Amino acid sequence: MAGVELDELTRYYKRGNEVIRALDGVTVTIKPGEFVAVVGRSGSGKTTMLDLIGLLLRPTGGKLVIDGVDTGKLSDSERAHMRAITVGFVFQEYNLLPTLNVVENVMMPLRYVRGHKDGSTRAHDLLDKVGLSDRLKHRPSELSGGQQQRVAIARSMINRPSIILLDEPTGAVDTETADQLVGLLKQINREDGVTIVVVSHDLDLAAQAGRRIRLKDGKVIADEAGVVSGASV
């Protein structure tokens, strides 16, 4: 299982002459199999941290190690390969491809990985796990928001990643569906041992994570385990 180490990780942006410190020297270690919620106000650096861990962004400074690999030394194609096999993504807006049906959407990441086997079987198993085995040939437009997010979760697991990164996964669904999705994530975390890092404003979701990392102005201001209720994020 993967471990993630952020060592004085920084990411700065330039906006005109102004330097925006989106992430400002964050040092965090996420152990394999943890369920971590990253919380904070808008602009606190949550999404930047997720994008850095997901290798979508290169840090301005510091070090990011995933599965013992110093990602700063990887080429663009090596980073793409690591994104394909080590990391799974789930987004608030699902980002399913409208021209593909459910099974095809789940299998889509396989096309960027060589030598995969039994992709179809794996996709069917995952869709069964997320409760969508009766929607295999449906197009995304024929599914509810919660169902689309389940497809996105199944897609994130197709390459058996060690980390799943979720960006506001319950932001576009109702409360009941959000609860179901959280339950599904906990099940995946528990049964498959996958490390889950979720960025969310959803207090209920954050409360059910095993660990909460609170960010403010790009810095970690709290890193706490256990149940949090009524916390202002």
Place this chain on the structure above:
Amino acid sequence: MEVFRNITRRKLRSSLTILGIVIGVLALTTMGSMAENFNALLDGGVKYFGSSIQVGPPDGQLAPLIPISKINDIKQVPGVEAAFAGYGFLAKPGQVSIINFGPPDEVIATDPAENSWGNLRLSVALGHYLTSTPGEVVLGSSIDQEFNKKIGDTIDLPVRPADAKPDFVNHTYTVVGILDKTRTAPDGFAYINLLDGQTLLKDSLPVAIRDSVDVSQITQNIDVYGKPGTSLSDLDKLADLINQQVGGVKATRPSVFVNGFKQGGALFTAITEAAALLALVIGGLSVVNTMFMSVAERVREIGLKKAVGATTMNVMSEFLIEATVIGVIGGVIGWGLGALITIAGNAATPPGQPTLFLLDVNITVLAIGFATVLGAVAGILPAWRAARLDPVAALRNE
């Protein structure tokens, strides 16, 4: 499959884009076939005139006649291997043809032995080639088609015009052979014996001098051959040598004819294919536009693909394949429609008239290949833009 689904995602836009390519390829196919047909016609001229030396009367002589004894003089010139007399007459005198895509139909009187010289060899589809027997005719494919003759039938040549004067003379010949199609001048020719040619020559002379001329001693032109395989430049030198050593005749350098044919062919090809390529390039620009629109609409999709492991090359190749498929679809449809037009156009050509189109493998490969390459090239810039998108910005694109 996903490529086709993406193309059909915006049906009207994709259809219009493909239509642009279709029009371009249609133009390329039809105009290219026309140029190919014309070039085949000229190629026959290059083969014939590029392997023989045409000897006629000297400049300034009004009557196109030369003593047949000049053949022996010419044969004395070093390098000359063979020389043949020849006569040519309009097969359909009095016919007015404002637009004719090819040489006029002619009755050619020739020595049967000449067919074994030169690069343009005539082969017989039915019957046999000319012999020394008078009264026989071998018909080219289109003139045979026009008069619908079979072996053993007779034909009156030259063909009597509808408004012929009472003293118009022609003769009846028996069809002994029908030539294979050459796509060039011989298709419209009727070949007769030299003796019969001399008879026609006599008929063509003014009545006042007709009986005082011994036509067996004159010819209209002499075809001269060097050793088989003699180069064009050596034939030019041989023509110069004939002019130096034989008086009362003029040998024309073969390169004069060959260059004329080639220039004519190149000009025609350039005009027709440039017009068609212009249409195709305009179609290509519509592919560029469509692919840019497609990239703009699918920014989040591109971001997602990068997030799940697609490399820059993966994304680029996906869009390139899509643009290429648009080119292929447009190319195949355009070629198909062009082929139908060329087939219908040729079928509608009156019997005996040269057809207008020659749709061959060259044009097929050019049309579909160019459309495919055009699609791919047109897709490069949009695909590059897609591949270079920042995945973070792309994923959160509204």
